Amino acid sequence: MTTMTETSARFREFKMPDVGEGLTEAEILKWFVQPGDTVTDGQVVCEVETAKAAVELPIPFDGVVHELRFPEGTTVDVGQVIIAIDVAPGSGDAPDPAAAPAQEPVESADAGDGDAPKGRTPVLVGYGVAETSTKRRPRKGAAAAPEAAAVAAAVQAELNGHTAPAAAPASAPAPAVPAQAGAPDGGRPLAKPPVRKLAKDLGIDLATVVPTGKDGVITREDVHAAATPAAVSPAEAAPAAEPVTAAVTEAPAAAVGSARETRIPVKGVRKAIAQAMVGSAFTAPHVTEFVTVDVTRTMKLVAELKEDKDMAGVRVNPLLIIAKALLVAIKRNPEVNAAWDEANQEIVQKHYVNLGIAAATPRGLIVPNIKDAHDQTLPQLAASLGELVATARDGKTSPAAMAGGTVTITNVGVFGVDTGTPILNPGESAILAVGAIKLQPWVHKGKVKPRQVTTLALSFDHRLVDGELGSKVLADVAAILEQPKRLITWA
CATH class of the missing domain: 3.30.559.10 (Chloramphenicol acetyltransferase-like domain)
Structure with missing residues (x-):
């Protein structure tokens, strides 16, 4: 099967190939390159594990790594784009990935309804918003982003054994995140597929996440910021000066189970x-x-x-x-x-x-x-x-x-x-x-x-x-x- 696509004269995409006998998916074990690295035809860029073995994948063209689509540890279906390569570096500024969903479309509630979202120019599916699109109104929950980040920083400081400075006076507690903080006009929150998967893996409802990306798109950082305070109970997250119980320091978000059991994903x-x-x-x-x-x-x-x-x-x-x-x-x-x-x-x-x-x-x-x-x-x-x-x-x-x-x-x-x-x-x-x-x-x-x-x-x-x-x-x-x-x- 074809393992690469050409998104423009400058950028090319490399898809997860079928590395043997009709396999349908593979887990990315390790990336050997990062965005900005120069690669040459035949250079191994990552190691993946299929249901049969670990296999190294070479890139079939020269260029500079523009984007890694999936982090290590992600299981990717055969045919999905895993890396984008700038094959003509130096020919101009690279487009903003968030503003160029041709390589990774942003999903919204309006996709497929036939009408373009309010304030956006109708375009072909998968090619993002036209340059004439208007700016979105600031959301009511946008002001909560600094407070949410401050709470996250305070909790992390407590977990590390330090006391973080108070984010706001005691008389002015951080406002709660609205139920539809990340949803445009009450619709489905905007986020790229990998970000949706990350939120699903962490158990985060995207509707409660405050977006900070361009045009109201939820980023990975937004999801992680929402996940950090969710990892502790309200009583433990309240005053930064109060000690956090030792139980919170155990079992990171990725771990499954308890002190008496460990659950290991079978893959x-x-x-x-x-x-x-x-x-x-x-x-x-x-x-x-x-x-x-x-x-x-x-x-x-x-x-x-x-x-x-x-x-x-x-x-x-x-x-x-x-x-x-x-x-x-x-x-x-x-x-x-x-x-x-x-x-x-x-x-x-x-x-x-x-x-x-x-x-x-x-x-x-x-x-x-x-x-x-x-x-x-x-x-x-x-x-x-x-x-x-x-x-x-x-x-x-x-x-x-x-x-x-x-x-x-x-x-x-x-x-x-x-x-x-x-x-x-x-x-x-x-x-x-x-x-x-x-x-x-x-x-x-x-x-x-x-x-x-x-x-x-x-x-x-x-x-x-x-x-x-x-x-x-x-x-x-x-x-x-x-x-x-x-x-x-x-x-």
Whole structure:
């Protein structure tokens, strides 16, 4: 889809793109530029988080940042303008954003009614007020703005442990804000969409906000000024000399909950995980089988490979051998590598293996996969695993890297867990959980000896994989880990 628009010969807008597979929204995690910064074609301007991953967005043209449309932490729909760029800086004064709603229209109660608001020249929708528009009359509530700001300053000073100077004599208390302070002639208050969203998030009724913007438009500062005194009770906000209770210093406006509970909004990767796991658990009939295996020889092989010059520069660990063992088991039992097509009621056999590796990241659990892992040699597989894990930990995994998986491995053993019953990654046929490798007493050659032992768990979709096939796959993986030379004889 198109991600930029041209508002004039000078200003261009960049829209939130669909960064992968039909996603509809993304959260702006961080801006790397600010208004006034110079940017060049291909320069990364922000980082966004979709339901699948964090992605950096480059700007597709040169210029100077004119406006950032949304603050960090805002969830933006695909197709919405997120940044405006002045592509011809120095060609004249930039238009006042509040007076040029072509980039961000100001909403009013009169929009769409067919008649222009009183005192305004009719114009095309989305192109603001003509230059001949008349000035609005000062509102009755406009005089309350200094008093409201003074009250806000006094409350903030109390929260910081200081006493603010009185804004007015005690005999002249600040007047209350009229119920329709921000509404033109009793209509809908004027405010840009981001300001409306901010007010909604803070629980502020725009009709009670005193506007200070041009032509009576409510600004972000107006909303914040209205939110500050609302954060305390009337008794606490009264005299500046009275102490504010300690409870007010807790729970900022953005926090949700109490001292005994914390509520965390579910969005981005974590939201996608929750939806995917619920869908998988209640769509695919899961079956899980377990096997405990002596992996002493595998651990010896890992130690030997670390010293092998052919493996120099790559990380060698038990997960590498387990991944190779699973690939060999799939080669021996190809029917396990399939997907269920609900729409056509068909089983889709996959003649390739995109091996997923579950990775814990600060944003939650993600499952990137190694494309065509079945074709990779052991050194290539080791390099792919290292790159996959490093990218995931840095939060740079792309949506494409997480799409198209066929079978997954989840290594719960790194947390000291013996095993688990993993839920299938949606669209995949099987997932192998690897438990902790521990030194345990084990019967070896007729004698009880200390051996390296682990437990494997294989969950599979019973529509695709019956008990016999699932058991064969799990038994093959266990046999290879017990006797790693089978990687050669069975490959």
